[in-house]
Amino acid sequence: MADVSGRAAAGGRERGQVLLVGGLAVAVAFVALALVLNSVIFTENLATRDATSTLESGVEGRAAADDLIAGTVRRINVDNEANATHATLASDLRDATGRWADFRTRQAATGGGSTALAVDSAVPGWRIRQTNASRNFTAGGSIAGQDTWRLAAGVPETAVFEMNLSRSSLSTAAAGTTRAAATEEAFHVAVDEPGASGFWRVYIFQGATTQQTYLLVEEPDEEFQDNVGVTHAEWATTACGRVNLDHVRVDVDDALMAGQPCQELRFFQSLNESYDVYYNDTMEDVLSDGPRVRGTYELFVNTSTVDHTPYYAMADGRSPFTQTAISTAFATYGHETDRVDYEAAFESHPARVSLQRGVNPEFDTTRTSYTDNGDGSYTVDWRVTDDDGDLAQIDVYLYYNDSTTDGWVEIDNETDSTIGGPSASGSTSVSGTLVDGTEVTLYATVQDDNGGGDTWIETDEVD
Amino acid sequence: MRSTRHPAPDLGRLVTDERGVSTTVGYVLSLGVATLLLTGLLLAAGNFMADQREGASRTELRVVGQQLASDLAGADRLAQAADDGSVTVRRSLPPRVVGSAYTIRIDQGGAVTDGYVITLEAENGVTATARFTAETDVATPTSLTGGDVVISYDTDGSAVLEVTNA
Numbered sequence: 159m160a161d162v163s164g165r166a167a168a169g170g171r172e173r174g175q176v177l178l179v180g181g182l183a184v185a186v187a188f189v190a191l192a193l194v195l196n197s198v199i200f201t202e203n204l205a206t207r208d209a210t211s212t213l214e215s216g217v218e219g220r221a222a223a224d225d226l227i228a229g230t231v232r233r234i235n236v237d238n239e240a241n242a243t244h245a246t247l248a249s250d251l252r253d254a255t256g257r258w259a260d261f262r263t264r265q266a267a268t269g270g271g272s273t274a275l276a277v278d279s280a281v282p283g284w285r286i287r288q289t290n291a292s293r294n295f296t297a298g299g300s301i302a303g304q305d306t307w308r309l310a311a312g313v314p315e316t317a318v319f320e321m322n323l324s325r326s327s328l329s330t331a332a333a334g335t336t337r338a339a340a341t342e343e344a345f346h347v348a349v350d351e352p353g354a355s356g357f358w359r360v361y362i363f364q365g366a367t368t369q370q371t372y373l374l375v376e377e378p379d380e381e382f383q384d385n386v387g388v389t390h391a392e393w394a395t396t397a398c399g400r401v402n403l404d405h406v407r408v409d410v411d412d413a414l415m416a417g418q419p420c421q422e423l424r425f426f427q428s429l430n431e432s433y434d435v436y437y438n439d440t441m442e443d444v445l446s447d448g449p450r451v452r453g454t455y456e457l458f459v460n461t462s463t464v465d466h467t468p469y470y471a472m473a474d475g476r477s478p479f480t481q482t483a484i485s486t487a488f489a490t491y492g493h494e495t496d497r498v499d500y501e502a503a504f505e506s507h508p509a510r511v512s513l514q515r516g517v518n519p520e521f522d523t524t525r526t527s528y529t530d531n532g533d534g535s536y537t538v539d540w541r542v543t544d545d546d547g548d549l550a551q552i553d554v555y556l557y558y559n560d561s562t563t564d565g566w567v568e569i570d571n572e573t574d575s576t577i578g579g580p581s582a583s584g585s586t587s588v589s590g591t592l593v594d595g596t597e598v599t600l601y602a603t604v605q606d607d608n609g610g611g612d613t614w615i616e617t618d619e620v621d
Numbered sequence: 622m623r624s625t626r627h628p629a630p631d632l633g634r635l636v637t638d639e640r641g642v643s644t645t646v647g648y649v650l651s652l653g654v655a656t657l658l659l660t661g662l663l664l665a666a667g668n669f670m671a672d673q674r675e676g677a678s679r680t681e682l683r684v685v686g687q688q689l690a691s692d693l694a695g696a697d698r699l700a701q702a703a704d705d706g707s708v709t710v711r712r713s714l715p716p717r718v719v720g721s722a723y724t725i726r727i728d729q730g731g732a733v734t735d736g737y738v739i740t741l742e743a744e745n746g747v748t749a750t751a752r753f754t755a756e757t758d759v760a761t762p763t764s765l766t767g768g769d770v771v772i773s774y775d776t777d778g779s780a781v782l783e784v785t786n787a
Contacts, residue, residue: 176652180659187666194673197719201681213695213710220702490706497711502703
C-alpha cells in the first residue's frame with residue numbers, strides 16, 4: 159500500500175496537500191466575495207451621488223426666468239412716465255431679458271451646460287389710473303364730471319383693480335338703517351358680466367356714527383332695494399371692512415379690503431370674459447353736496463385698445479388718465495446639460511402683482527414685529543419704505559374681538575405723521591383694558607402723500 | 622522480596638513505536654477530518670457568498686429603481702413648469718447587477734393619487750420596487766432592460782412621460 163503518511167519520504171517534507179487545496183478554495187471564495195462587495199460599493203457610491211441636481215437646476219432656471227420677466231415688466235410699466243408705445247415697451251423687455259439670458263448662458267457654461275431665454279411676445283395692456291387723492295371718481299376727458307360712467311369695456315381679464323378711498327368722503331349710513339337704505343345712494347362699482355341676469359354691484363360707504371367703512375356686494379340676481387327686510391344688525395356685522403381708518407384700500411382682484419380677506423369680492427376672479435366696469439353714483443344727487451367718494455384707483459386691463467373718451471392724456475397731468483403697459487409676456491426658456499434637454503414655453507403674469515408697488519409705501523415685514531408687554535399694551539416695532547420717497551403717516555391700531563357681535567372693536571390707536579422720505583422706522587405702543595383669552599388684532603397702516611398705502615396685521619390672544 | 626521499579630518511560634521510543642498504529646486508519650482519519658473541515662468551510666463560504674450576492678443584487682436594484690424614480694419625478698416637475706415644451710432626461714443605469722441582467726417595469730399603482738410603481742427583477746430572481754408620483758401622465762405599462770434609458774416628454778406629441786432604452 160502506498161505510504162501516504164509522508165514520514166518516510168524525503169525526510170517528511172511533503173505534507174498537507176489536502177489542506178493546501180482547501181486553502182486555495184477558500185481563497186478563491188474570498189476573491190469572489192471581494193468582487194461582490196466591490197459591486198456593492200459601486201452601488202452605494204451611485205446611491206450617494208446627487209442624482210437630481212441637473213433636473214432641479216432646470217426647474218429653478220425656469221422659475222428664475224419667470225421672476226425676471228415678471229419683475230422686468232412690472233418695472234417697465236411703473237417707470238413708463240413717457241407713456242411710450244407698446245412696441246417700445248416690448249423692445250425694452252426684450253433688451254432686458256437678453257442681457258440676463260447672456261449672463262445665465264455664461265454661468266451655465268462653466269458647468270458644462272447652456273441656457274436660453276427669449277421673449278416670444280408681449281401682450282399690450284392699459285393702466286387706467288387716478289393719482290390725485292383729493293379728486294372724486296367722476297369721469298374725465300371729454301365727458302368730465304359725469305358721475306356714472308364706464309371705465310372699460312370688453313375686459314378679457316382684469317389683472318389689477320385697486321382703490322384707495324378717503325373714508326370721510328364716502329356717503330353715510332345712519333345708525334340702525336336697513337341695507338336697502340344704506341346702499342340706495344352709495345357709491346358703487348358695477349360690473350356687467352356676459353350672460354348674467356344683472357349687474358354685480360360693490361357698494362362702499364361709511365357708518366354715520368361708527369365711522370367704519372363698509373363694503374357690500376349685490377349679486378346679479380339680487381336687488382337690495384327690493385329686499386328692505388335686511389336689518390342693520392344683519393348687514394353691519396357681516397359686511398366687509400368694518401374698520402375705522404382714514405384711508406381704506408380695496409384690492410378688488412385680490413378680494414381684500416383694508417388688508418383683510420373679503421369673501422364677497424371673490425366674484426371678480428371668476429368673471430366671464432369680456433365684461434364692462436362702471437363707476438356709479440360717484441356724486442350726490444344734489445351736486446352741490448359734493449362727491450360720494452374721493453381717492454386714487456388703478457384698473458389694469460389687458461386689451462390692446464381702450465376707449466379714451468373719459469380719460470385725459472397722461473401728458474396733461476390730470477386724472478383720470480390712461481397709460482400704456484405690458485399685460486403679460488410669452489417666453490421660451492431652454493436648458494441643456496449632458497443629461498437634460500429642456501425647453502419650456504410659459505406665460506409670465508407680472509400684472510398680477512400690484513402695479514402700484516414701487517410708488518406706494520410698504521412695510522418691511524422682516525423688520526416689523528410686535529411685543530406683548532403683558533400689561534394690556536403692545537409695542538409695534540415698524541420699518542416702512544417708499545420708492546418715490548413721500549412717506550406721510552403711520553397709524554397703529556389695537557382691536558379686540560367682541561364675542562357678542564363677533565366684530566372687531568378699536569380700543570386704541572396712535573398716529574405718527576412726522577415720517578417722510580424713502581424710509582422710516584420706529585416703535586409705537588397701543589394699549590387697552592383686556593381680559594385674558596381675548597383675541598386682539600394689531601393693525602398698522604402706512605400712507606404716502608399720494609394716498610397710497612400698505613397694511614400690516616398680526617393677531618394675538620391675551621394671556 | 623525484590624522491589625519492582627518501573628523504569629521511567631522513554632518518550633523518544635514512543636515516536637518510533639508502531640505497535641497499535643494502522644497506517645490505513647491514520648490515513649483515513651486525516652483525510653476524513655480534513656475533508657469534513659474543508660467541506661464545512663466551503664459550504665459556509667458558499668452560503669455566505671450566495672447571501673451577499675443576493676443582498677448586493679437587491680441593494681443595487683433598489684438604488685437603480687430610486688434613481689429612475691427620482692428622474693421621473695424631476696421630469697414631471699420640468700413638464701409641469703412648462704405651458705408648452707419638451708423634456709428629455711438621460712440616465713445611464715448599470716447594464717447588470719452583480720453579474721445578472723435585469724428588467725424594469727413601470728406600472729400605475731401605489732396608495733396615492735398619481736402614484737406609479739417601478740419593479741426591477743434580476744435574472745437571479747431578486748426583485749426590488751420603487752414608487753413615485755407624477756402629475757404628468759406616464760406611459761404605462763412600460764418594460765425596459767438595464768443600461769441607458771431616456772425619459773422624454775413633448776407637448777407636441779403624446780404629452781405623456783415616456784421611458785425607453787436609449
